[in-house]
Amino acid sequence: MDPIQTVHVKLMASDLLSLTVWPSNPPCFTRKGRPVSRAETVGMVVSHERKDKFLRFLVDDGSGCIPCILWLNHYCLTSHGGSADLNLMAEMTLKQSEIVKLGELVRVRGRITIYRGMLQVTVRDVVVERDPNAELLHWLDCIRLAKQCYDFLPAVTLPGSVLNPPQDGSDR
């Protein structure tokens, strides 16, 4: 498995929103041929809509607006009596939903999903960044990681690589 498939890749919104979508069930996403499933973004909250079961908000990083959804289902479940873990999870999610306010600089991590044909991030965690330089450092991280890591196929999957020689012994 490609290692970047299991981590939160740091991508600018323009990069994230232009991932290639493969119509499987669930859908798969690739960037320059490499599969990605989770993303991390930093930006300003420019819109938010709170419902009973979810909080939907947009994160603007200057290159695009990423739709994010934070499900609050755990909270609904606990009202009918849930486990201690579920209660804790519900409490954490509720706290996270309360910190997302218009104009806040937030760091969001989560799964990349699709809703009505549009890419979005299903939030795993969201934090408010107090240091305004955090966003600049995130930009630099995105650039560095793209150039030094994400743009390259891992050696193990390169055809003819020394780590992945042809099985038939031929010299392709």
Add this chain to the structure above:
Amino acid sequence: MASSVNIKPGIPVVLQELEPSSPLFKQGASLRVTGKLQAYGVETAIAVITDGGVGLKIDTQHLRDISFRIGSIYQFIGELLIQPENDAVLQARVGRNVDGMDLNLYHQSLHLRRQFELELVNSKAN
């Protein structure tokens, strides 16, 4: 405010770039601007921010939960309204205090980021 995917991103710019000949200086352009608060009118809700000797008026009437302190650094996202004689006002949708931001780092990071975005667009075009 209801969430809408039609909201355009505020393209980060430095105030010196906002001159009439610039392609960013367009009616309704969605921009993100950063600068030090020079003046604020409580009655008009107009703030003036400056950076590198250039100022810009910000209409803050739609902003809530933000207090203005002269000399502090603020960042706003909104749409540019160009009035007669190229008098520009940014109608802010969101804003925040960014005291502590290293403006030198901001300018350098923005430069690198633009280069990267250009490379990304070119790589997708090929």
